[in-house]
Amino acid sequence: MSIEEQFNLIAREYDINRKRFIPCYDEFYNRTTAFVSSIINNPKTIVDLGAGTGLLTELWYRRFPDAKYVLVDIAAEMLEIARKRFAGIANISYLGMNYIDELPCDACDAFISALSIHHLEDADKIKLFSNIYDKLPKGGIFVNYDQFRADSKAMNACFDDFWIEHINNSGLSAKDIALWHERRKLDRECSVPQETDMLKRCGFDTVECIYANRKFCVMAAIK
Numbered sequence: 001m002s003i004e005e006q007f008n009l010i011a012r013e014y015d016i017n018r019k020r021f022i023p024c025y026d027e028f029y030n031r032t033t034a035f036v037s038s039i040i041n042n043p044k045t046i047v048d049l050g051a052g053t054g055l056l057t058e059l060w061y062r063r064f065p066d067a068k069y070v071l072v073d074i075a076a077e078m079l080e081i082a083r084k085r086f087a088g089i090a091n092i093s094y095l096g097m098n099y100i101d102e103l104p105c106d107a108c109d110a111f112i113s114a115l116s117i118h119h120l121e122d123a124d125k126i127k128l129f130s131n132i133y134d135k136l137p138k139g140g141i142f143v144n145y146d147q148f149r150a151d152s153k154a155m156n157a158c159f160d161d162f163w164i165e166h167i168n169n170s171g172l173s174a175k176d177i178a179l180w181h182e183r184r185k186l187d188r189e190c191s192v193p194q195e196t197d198m199l200k201r202c203g204f205d206t207v208e209c210i211y212a213n214r215k216f217c218v219m220a221a222i223k
Helices: 003-009 011-021 025-039 055-063 076-085 122-135 153-168 174-184 192-201
Strands: 045-049 068-073 092-096 110-114 141-147 206-213 216-222
Touching (some): 076 092, 122 141
Parallel strands (some): 045 068
16 A cells, blocks of 8 residues: 555554654654744744644644644545644644645745654655745754664564564554554665765755654754
């Protein structure tokens, strides 16, 4: 199945299962967002790439409720859940589109993304990072909460084994675990040093891994 089909299939259970899939959920999402929001000025426009059900947007909205948010995702079922999550909030909009083809907004203060970009081939990552750079003003930020591989194959195998053991003991159903293994076939992970190099090649002045816990890392890039 395609990425769109895979994520439409799991849309209703996505939020419930997120904490079970991610061993470091609170630090990965909550604490990192708290840190980033403390080091940037109030952004006027924030675009969430691969926004899914709006889980990441909700964390940013709590800290920047007056910003304009644009949620972008290729999976319509995921965005439908996001619409229900933010029902009645006028400063949040939704776009069903592939963000590789184009980016919304002529000007944007922050791009954010969670567990989406690792599905892209490296050439498409570079294309996306370059487009993000072009859309940001000086001082604008891109924050990528994502899944990465270790530098060495041996250590990456250890990371994978540890993650699989966690998931097998997480309380997830056999069906959910089987679907996760299918989704992993779509992964095109790079390492943190590789993504750092890509972002710098696209022009970002400051690139830093601000959180790392085995497979789960958060990259911040400032123009």
